[in-house]
Amino acid sequence: MPAARRGRRIPQHEHESSLMLHLMKLAVGVRDVEHLRALQAERVAHTPPLCHRTRNFPRRAAEVTDGGSIYWVIGGFLGVRQAVLDIVEDHWEDGSACAALLLDPTLVLLDGRPVKPFQGWRYLGPAEAPSDLAAAAPTRGEAALPPALRQELRALCLL
Numbered sequence: 785m786p787a788a789r790r791g792r793r794i795p796q797h798e799h800e801s802s803l804m805l806h807l808m809k810l811a812v813g814v815r816d817v818e819h820l821r822a823l824q825a826e827r828v829a830h831t832p833p834l835c836h837r838t839r840n841f842p843r844r845a846a847e848v849t850d851g852g853s854i855y856w857v858i859g860g861f862l863g864v865r866q867a868v869l870d871i872v873e874d875h876w877e878d879g880s881a882c883a884a885l886l887l888d889p890t891l892v893l894l895d896g897r898p899v900k901p902f903q904g905w906r907y908l909g910p911a912e913a914p915s916d917l918a919a920a921a922p923t924r925g926e927a928a929l930p931p932a933l934r935q936e937l938r939a940l941c942l943l
Contacts (some may be wrong), residue, residue, distance in 0.1 A: 803837070805847035806908040807868065807885070809836070810901065811856045811889060815862045820856060834887045838873060838905060842885040844878055845871040854885060854909055862914060863896035873926075893917040 814820045828834040842848055853865040867888035874884035894914045926934060 792920055803847060804851040804910055805844055806850055806852045806855055806865070806910070806913050807842065807905045808855045808857060808862065808899070808908045809838075809905040811858045814856070814858050816858060817891060818930075820858065820864065824887075824889065828889065834889050835874075835884040837876065837882045837884050839882055840904070841873065842871060842905075842907075843892065845883075853892075853913075854887065854905075855913060857899045859935075860901070861897055862899045863894050863935065864891050865894060865916075866891050867912075904919060922940065 785788055797933050812838050814823065814929040826832055836854065848868050850869055851867075853861055853867050855865045858864065867890070869888055872884050872886065876882050893916070895917050896914050929937070
């Protein structure tokens with residue numbers, strides 16, 4: 785792991801809950817899931833491991849790394865997630881501190897929903913998180929629809 789990616793783990797404190805927690809984050813500038821996949825593949829090819837840097841270190845990092853995922857909001861729609869493997873202290877290119885979310889490269893499609901814009905990231909409890917698309921029962925004829933139309937119909941809660 786490059787020196788910039790080596791960081792100390794923040795230990796779980798006794799007062800923290802052992803419940804799993806997720807993060808929700810806007811994928812700014814990302815058009816769709818395939819675009820996110822391509823951007824991440826390019827990033828990991830140049831500077832492994834796959835990570836996403838964020839300004840603030842999550843106070844509940846131990847809960848996120850206990851099986852949590854980052855849920856990406858793409859085009860106003862919560863539609864894909866990927867597991868958070870670790871959260872470490874890191875530094876931007878200018879030397880200022882940040883947090884690096886080390887991510888599993890597998891993108892899991894969701895039975896998503898529309899999300900209003902917000903800044904930064906938000907915690908997402910397991911009960912509020914949408915289910916994986918593979919776990920959702922498909923609607924009759926859904927597979928025959930073009931992906932963009934399917935996404936739009938889901939955003940309108942029509943699928």
